[in-house]
Amino acid sequence: MTQTTSYDAFTMWKNVYEKTESTWRDAIQDTLGKESFAESLGQIQSQYLQYQGLVNKLTESYLKQLNLPSREETSNIASLVINVESKVDDLEDQMDVHKSDTSREIEQLKKGINNLDKKMDKVIELISKSIEVQNIPKVTATPTAPTAPTIQPAINAKK
Amino acid sequence: MVTLDTKQFDNWMERFSEDKNIQQIKRLTEVISSDAEPEVGQTPKEVIWTKNKAKLYRYQPAIKKTNKVPILMIYALINKPYILDLYPGNSLIEHLTDKGHDVYLLDWGTAGYEDRNMKLEDYIVDYIPRAVNKVMKTSKAKDISLLGYCMGGTMTAVFTALYPQLPIRNLILMTSPIDFKDAGHYSNWLDKRYFQLDKLVDTLGNIPFELIDFGNKLLNPISNVVGPYVSLADRVENEDFVLNWKLMQKWLNDGVPFPGESYRQWIRDFYQENKLINDQLVVRGRKVELANIKANLLNISATRDNIVLPQQIAPLNDKVSSKNKTLHIVETGHVSVVTGRKAVNEIHPYIEKWLTDNSK
Numbered sequence: 001m002t003q004t005t006s007y008d009a010f011t012m013w014k015n016v017y018e019k020t021e022s023t024w025r026d027a028i029q030d031t032l033g034k035e036s037f038a039e040s041l042g043q044i045q046s047q048y049l050q051y052q053g054l055v056n057k058l059t060e061s062y063l064k065q066l067n068l069p070s071r072e073e074t075s076n077i078a079s080l081v082i083n084v085e086s087k088v089d090d091l092e093d094q095m096d097v098h099k100s101d102t103s104r105e106i107e108q109l110k111k112g113i114n115n116l117d118k119k120m121d122k123v124i125e126l127i128s129k130s131i132e133v134q135n136i137p138k139v140t141a142t143p144t145a146p147t148a149p150t151i152q153p154a155i156n157a158k159k
Numbered sequence: 160m161v162t163l164d165t166k167q168f169d170n171w172m173e174r175f176s177e178d179k180n181i182q183q184i185k186r187l188t189e190v191i192s193s194d195a196e197p198e199v200g201q202t203p204k205e206v207i208w209t210k211n212k213a214k215l216y217r218y219q220p221a222i223k224k225t226n227k228v229p230i231l232m233i234y235a236l237i238n239k240p241y242i243l244d245l246y247p248g249n250s251l252i253e254h255l256t257d258k259g260h261d262v263y264l265l266d267w268g269t270a271g272y273e274d275r276n277m278k279l280e281d282y283i284v285d286y287i288p289r290a291v292n293k294v295m296k297t298s299k300a301k302d303i304s305l306l307g308y309c310m311g312g313t314m315t316a317v318f319t320a321l322y323p324q325l326p327i328r329n330l331i332l333m334t335s336p337i338d339f340k341d342a343g344h345y346s347n348w349l350d351k352r353y354f355q356l357d358k359l360v361d362t363l364g365n366i367p368f369e370l371i372d373f374g375n376k377l378l379n380p381i382s383n384v385v386g387p388y389v390s391l392a393d394r395v396e397n398e399d400f401v402l403n404w405k406l407m408q409k410w411l412n413d414g415v416p417f418p419g420e421s422y423r424q425w426i427r428d429f430y431q432e433n434k435l436i437n438d439q440l441v442v443r444g445r446k447v448e449l450a451n452i453k454a455n456l457l458n459i460s461a462t463r464d465n466i467v468l469p470q471q472i473a474p475l476n477d478k479v480s481s482k483n484k485t486l487h488i489v490e491t492g493h494v495s496v497v498t499g500r501k502a503v504n505e506i507h508p509y510i511e512k513w514l515t516d517n518s519k
Contacts, residue, residue, distance in 0.1 A: 009180045010392045017389045021381045028380060032344050042353030049362045071272055078273035082211050089210060
């Protein structure tokens with residue numbers, strides 16, 4: 001009996017990858033950890049930066065000849081905008097401080113006025129009491145009783 | 160007139176197009192070349208503050224916030240922060256907001272050439288305190304939780320150490336390097352004797368994303384360059400896998416330039432001179448002492464992380480003065496700590512629970 005197995009490219013690819021990765025992993029990690037690797041990386045970095053520096057200088061001089069602003073000059077404008085924004089931020093912070101100071105002062109003022117209001121109420125109460133006290137004798141001295149007879153005869157007289 | 164019998168050819172063509180390998184190649188080609196990119200960062204958000212290129216987002220403002228301490232996420236200057244909100248069902252931000260947390264994210268934006276003079280300390284001293292202030296005002300909270308990922312976590316730790324007077328209740332750092340004594344291959348490659356840092360920054364201004372990406376891929380060249388395509392070919396018929404593959408590739412290839420002066424400071428002060436852990440880092444004339452950190456600390460380290468090694472993360476717990484400090488070790492890689500099945504099933508719920516427990 002023959003068994004047919006279908007060819008699976010992906011499984012093969014995965015197997016190749018896994019075998020390669022496991023075989024080379026340690027060797028690669030060893031190399032990456034060596035001082036000589038860091039040194040080589042530094043050399044490549046140096047060459048790249050030398051090239052990039054040259055490109056930067058050439059671009060700048062080219063733009064200057066064409067009378068066009070360089071990246072540096074354009075970014076300077078952006079920096080000015082950012083600086084203005086920072087100043088607005090500072091102002092906002094100061095306003096926040098002032099706002100909280102002002103609201104605190106208003107709160108204290110409100111309390112002061114409330115206290116004053118209560119004191120005024122007390123003063124008025126005391127004054128009205130003292131007036132009442134002063135008026136009591138007058139009220140008792142009002143000759144209501146003697147006037148009654150004088151009215152009475154008048155009524156009677158009408159009758 | 161000559162009549163050709165094409166039946167045999169048609170049959171062959173039919174068999175050919177039905178072949179599993181051909182179907183796989185067809186789908187593989189579609190995924191790599193013509194499929195639409197998935198939409199990332201879908202959790203609803205609003206911008207509550209901007210400064211230069213930076214934006215401060217508040218997530219799901221309409222959802223009721225049941226947790227009283229807001230969370231401010233601070234991202235790195237490398238890559239884009241949507242990895243924290245990659246896709247519905249695969250998003251740390253979505254998970255936290257759904258659980259009633261008030262989440263904010265500080266996105267540094269894309270640095271332009273005009274930002275090449277921005278130092279790390281400019282971001283730490285001029286941006287983060289203002290963002291914290293905005294969060295406190297918006298949420299009307301008395302305390303705040305800070306969450307930093309990767310380099311963003313290092314910046315967050317420096318900030319927390321510099322401002323002990325601020326009401327920072329919780330500090331969560333995800334795969335954030337603090338000790339650079341042994342940074343793996345980077346320690347070798349960034350050796351002062353060979354790596355020409357000043358020349359690099361002076362020539363390029365901002366450091367292109369491709370250069371940073373090259374360094375990261377070089378850590379494990381075969382599995383980083385060929386590996387993703389082998390995995391894709393192997394599981395191209397699994398639509399969930401293909402979606403996650405596309406999301407990851409989109410994020411990995413969607414980097415931002417690193418502001419030049421920040422890069423100089425990051426490599427020199429951290430990688431080459433290891434100043435932070437040794438209390439030698441000076442930011443705007445102020446010494447950064449990690450012992451000033453008193454906030455509750457959750458420090459997350461990934462065992463399979465080859466970008467930030469576990470030994471770069473753990474020493475922070477010995478330096479801080481926090482009474483409540485946890486070193487949480489997870490069996491993942493640098494990126495799978497925030498995204499993927501393990502992150503969704505284990506790490507996101509762990510962070511959420513820790514935050515809830517420490518926000519009462």
